[in-house]
Amino acid sequence: xxxxxxxxxxxxxxxxxxxxxxxxxxxxxxxxxxxxxxxxxxxxxxxxxxxxxxxxxxxxxxxxxxxxxxxxxxxxxxxxxxxxxxxxxxxxxxxxxxxxxxxxxxxxxxxxxxxxxxxxxxxxxxxxxxxxxxxxxxxxxxxxxxxxxxxxxxxxxxxxxxxxxxxxxxxxxxxxxxxxxxxxxxxxxxxxxxxxxxxxxxxxxxxxxxxxxxxxxxxxxxxxxxxxxxxxxxxxxxxxxxxxxxxxxxxxxxxxxxxxxxxxxxxxxxxxxxxxxxxxxxxxxxxxxxxxxxxxxxxxxxxxxxxxxxxxxxxxxxxxxxxxxxxxxxxxxxxxxxxxxxxxxxxxxxxxxxxxxxxxxxxxxxxxxxxxxxxxx
Amino acid sequence: xxxxxxxxxxxxxxxxxxxxxxxxxxxxxxxxxxxxxxxxxxxxxxxxxxxxxxxxxxxxxxxxxxxxxxxxxxxxxxxxxxxxxxxxxxxxxxxxxxxxxxxxxxxxxxxxxxxxxxxxxxxxxxxxxxxxxxxxxxxxxxxxxxxxxxxxxxxxxxxxxxxxxxxxxxxxxxxxxxxxxxxxxxxxxxxxxxxxxxxxxxxxxxxxxxxxxxxxxxxxxxxxxxxxxxxxxxxxxxxxxxxxxxxxxxxxxxxxxxxxxxxxxxxxxxxxxxxxxxxxxxxxxxxxxxxxxxxxxxxxxxxxxxxxxxxxxxxxxxxxxxxxxxxxxxxxxxxxxxxxxxxxxxxxxxxxxxxxxxxxxxxxxxxxxxxxxxxxx
Numbered sequence: 001x002x003x004x005x006x007x008x009x010x011x012x013x014x015x016x017x018x019x020x021x022x023x024x025x026x027x028x029x030x031x032x033x034x035x036x037x038x039x040x041x042x043x044x045x046x047x048x049x050x051x052x053x054x055x056x057x058x059x060x061x062x063x064x065x066x067x068x069x070x071x072x073x074x075x076x077x078x079x080x081x082x083x084x085x086x087x088x089x090x091x092x093x094x095x096x097x098x099x100x101x102x103x104x105x106x107x108x109x110x111x112x113x114x115x116x117x118x119x120x121x122x123x124x125x126x127x128x129x130x131x132x133x134x135x136x137x138x139x140x141x142x143x144x145x146x147x148x149x150x151x152x153x154x155x156x157x158x159x160x161x162x163x164x165x166x167x168x169x170x171x172x173x174x175x176x177x178x179x180x181x182x183x184x185x186x187x188x189x190x191x192x193x194x195x196x197x198x199x200x201x202x203x204x205x206x207x208x209x210x211x212x213x214x215x216x217x218x219x220x221x222x223x224x225x226x227x228x229x230x231x232x233x234x235x236x237x238x239x240x241x242x243x244x245x246x247x248x249x250x251x252x253x254x255x256x257x258x259x260x261x262x263x264x265x266x267x268x269x270x271x272x273x274x275x276x277x278x279x280x281x282x283x284x285x286x287x288x289x290x291x292x293x294x295x296x297x298x299x300x301x302x303x304x305x306x307x308x309x310x311x312x313x314x315x316x317x318x319x320x321x322x323x324x325x326x327x328x329x330x331x332x333x334x335x336x337x338x339x340x341x342x343x344x345x346x347x348x349x350x351x352x353x354x355x356x357x358x359x360x361x362x363x364x365x366x367x368x369x370x371x372x373x374x375x376x377x
Numbered sequence: 378x379x380x381x382x383x384x385x386x387x388x389x390x391x392x393x394x395x396x397x398x399x400x401x402x403x404x405x406x407x408x409x410x411x412x413x414x415x416x417x418x419x420x421x422x423x424x425x426x427x428x429x430x431x432x433x434x435x436x437x438x439x440x441x442x443x444x445x446x447x448x449x450x451x452x453x454x455x456x457x458x459x460x461x462x463x464x465x466x467x468x469x470x471x472x473x474x475x476x477x478x479x480x481x482x483x484x485x486x487x488x489x490x491x492x493x494x495x496x497x498x499x500x501x502x503x504x505x506x507x508x509x510x511x512x513x514x515x516x517x518x519x520x521x522x523x524x525x526x527x528x529x530x531x532x533x534x535x536x537x538x539x540x541x542x543x544x545x546x547x548x549x550x551x552x553x554x555x556x557x558x559x560x561x562x563x564x565x566x567x568x569x570x571x572x573x574x575x576x577x578x579x580x581x582x583x584x585x586x587x588x589x590x591x592x593x594x595x596x597x598x599x600x601x602x603x604x605x606x607x608x609x610x611x612x613x614x615x616x617x618x619x620x621x622x623x624x625x626x627x628x629x630x631x632x633x634x635x636x637x638x639x640x641x642x643x644x645x646x647x648x649x650x651x652x653x654x655x656x657x658x659x660x661x662x663x664x665x666x667x668x669x670x671x672x673x674x675x676x677x678x679x680x681x682x683x684x685x686x687x688x689x690x691x692x693x694x695x696x697x698x699x700x701x702x703x704x705x706x707x708x709x710x711x712x713x714x715x716x717x718x719x720x721x722x723x724x725x726x727x728x729x730x731x732x733x734x735x736x737x738x739x740x741x742x743x744x745x746x747x748x749x750x751x752x753x754x
Binding site for chain 1: 491492506508523666667672719
């Protein structure tokens with residue numbers, strides 16, 4: 001049996017790598033994905049295009065707006081003189097934010113009353129808008145505080161020495177600059193592996209079924225178990241190869257740290273891939289053409305990625321969806337990936353994820369094998 | 378170009394598509410699935426973040442601060458600890474997302490007017506949640522600081538002080554800043570990219586693999602007739618899917634629709650042409666379903682999801698990658714979608730993307746035709 005297995009694996013590998021286009025397709029797309037995510041993926045908001053209109057023309061209003069001009073987060077592109085110009089700007093998408101100060105701003109402040117400032121936002125990109133509102137509020141709060149202190153200083157110079165001053169010191173662990181890239185690139189490895197291993201495995205079986213060579217295989221002394229192993233092991237190895245490729249490229253190109261143990265990552269990857277292989281095999285039993293296999297594979301992978309915590313936090317999903325994520329091996333693998341790259345923790349922390357992936361892997365492989373037997377008979 | 382012959386090709390293609398019920402089902406269900414996931418699963422505004430606190434002082438003042446965290450909707454105070462290492466451990470294994478450290482001389486410093494620093498530790502491996510946590514924490518602290526400051530000034534008999542500057546926000550186009558309003562309209566672009574490029578390229582690559590394409594070529598059909606004839610059913614399928622997307626967006630998700638259906642139809646038609654042309658082109662030079670799927674993913678699906686402005690705003694991407702987004706057709710289509718849904722008919726805004734898509738469509742059909750010719754010879 002070992003001898004036959006040996007032969008099958010050799011055949012599969014030859015199949016896989018004979019075609020230069022296939023070789024290309026196994027190496028370039030993963031790297032491209034890594035690059036795209038590394039450079040495009042970001043939830044930060046910087047250089048938000050802003051327009052300001054100051055109808056008060058006071059020292060206070062100028063100082064207030066100065067805080068936006070000098071901030072990295074905002075890029076003041078236009079200084080307007082007339083309210084009628086606002087609609088045009090937003091309509092033409094030239095700015096995402098318009099800050100408007102009405103006459104009487106300084107007068108209100110000097111009387112110790114609250115002075116309003118209007119912020120008009122383009123809501124078409126609501127995420128950016130929400131984050132921008134947060135920043136604007138921060139600037140306003142800081143300005144208020146300093147204005148209060150300064151004003152109190154003028155009125156009660158002695159007392160202001162004792163005015164409370166409190167501030168927050170932020171200390172991000174594991175990712176001091178809170179780089180989005182460090183969050184996404186390890187995650188890309190997971191999504192990449194899921195998509196490629198599932199499609200490759202499903203394609204490998206279905207292609208033979210389409211061409212008719214699967215039946216030929218069945219006529220030989222090869223047992224179904226050997227066929228299954230022959231169709232899954234090569235992709236396990238391809239998956240591991242991709243892991244190493246993207247991990248090394250990611251650490252070298254983007255300088256993402258790798259603080260954990262490679263062995264832990266390897267274990268996690270193997271457990272994760274067992275689920276991916278199981279799903280790929282299962283899909284192959286449900287399809288007769290490669291096109292169907294691709295569609296079905298895609299149909300599984302897309303929700304698997306979206307519900308995994310890759311781009312959107314699992315925590316903020318509604319309860320029903322959150323329960324579904326427990327069936328998603330990628331969800332656990334992402335924790336392992338991010339933890340081994342950035343946190344440097346080991347099995348003592350990651351064992352729940354390993355167990356979960358192992359269970360899911362055994363489950364899918366068993367289901368797939370049973371169905372595979374059925375479809376062969 | 379002979380219409381009769383083209384329609385004959387189209388008819389054959391339609392029959393083939395209709396007979397493949399599995400693919401058809403997936404193609405029709407996929408937009409619904411994507412919309413459900415994106416409409417409900419995506420929520421970037423996280424609440425109830427878990428907080429651990431290390432209160433080194435334990436005074437009424439520090440307790441008050443912690444109460445503020447607890448009463449904020451963004452935080453849930455989960456545990457109080459006695460040493461720093463416990464905080465580290467909790468962040469390590471995800472038991473909390475924010476850890477607050479209040480210094481031992483908190484009240485004393487507040488009283489004396491010496492600057493007080495409260496530490497906020499966050500898990501940087503999830504940089505997005507970390508940023509949000511810091512932002513919210515700053516908000517809570519600012520509120521606390523303002524309260525303490527106000528009390529101080531009152532007790533010093535300073536004239537009443539209110540927070541100086543308040544920000545009044547008004548949002549244009551997406552008044553409630555709901556994520557779904559900005560995400561759901563864009564789903565059509567991604568769905569069409571999948572159907573248009575991926576499925577098309579797979580179907581046609583299959584014909585190359587099987588040899589039926591050569592049979593077609595040996596008939597009197599011209600290259601143009603073959604291309605157009607083959608793409609017609611997918612064009613109709615794509616438009617049908619777009620209609621489903623729009624209907625679900627408006628009736629189920631209550632996304633406002635302020636523009637005209639005709640504008641949307643024209644824009645969708647243009648986009649569809651580009652996307653189909655791309656699919657055909659890919660199939661011509663790969664002629665292999667596996668390679669076509671991998672390349673289609675990288676050339677069509679990924680860019681339409683990641684580089685089009687659908688997930689990540691283009692202005693926030695790293696500068697180097699922004700030029701690349703100009704060749705992503707989905708970028709223009711998403712502008713059209715968002716404008717028609719949320720803004721109404723800004724014809725001036727729509728002119729540029731529409732023009733870009735038209736040029737693109739012409740270019741890509743020419744390219745596909747030329748590649749096709751080359752391979753015939």
